[in-house]
Amino acid sequence: MGLFSFIKDAGAKVFGIGKTTAEEKAEAAADKAAIEAAENKRAVAQMENMINNLGFKVENLCISIDGDVATLSGTAANQETREKVILVVGNSAGIAGVEDNMDVKIEEPVATFHTVERGDTLSKIAKKVYGNAMKYPVIFEANKPMLTHPDKIYPGQVLRIPALD
Secondary structure, eight states: OOOOOOOHHHHHHHHOTTOOHHHHHHHHHHHHHHHHHHHHHHHHHHHHHHHHHTTOOEEEEEEEEETTEEEEEEEEEEHHHHHHHHHHHHTSTTOOEEEEEEEEEEOOOOOEEEEOOTTOOHHHHHHHHHSOGGGHHHHHHHTTTTOSSTTOOOTTOEEEEOOOO
16 A cells, blocks of 8 residues: 655644654644744745835845844845835834844935924924924835825834935
8 A cells, every 4th residue: 555654743743742842842842932933934925025026126135033133134226225125024013123234335424313202293203303393295206115195104104304405
């Protein structure tokens, strides 16, 4: 009839044969690590798709996730692209920090970042940063295409605030 192959360790796992509590704990930890690695891989793929769909050009983009920190490397076309990629990754669920190791082809002035607080509007932020509430379109444009409307910001979101020319 032929040889049937089985996974050697599956029987012990299913029936508890030859397992000790320490072995079970080690296996559970390994399973948890495998699940976390798979979730991180899926999250990285989603982030890369979002970055590509938004049209941000980064050569050799590499995103890795360790816990709640994402690390970025690659070469962005310019500083604006670099900062927007950081925002896409940092504003993703489960990410508490972004370590930026990206280079840029064209050096430009670095923007500042603002974390939206309850009650913030782009006008309030523009008044605080630029001294003129009517400069809110500058902030809106600097955060396109992540922002689709000036009124659609939320607490905890991080926005790019460019220097005025």
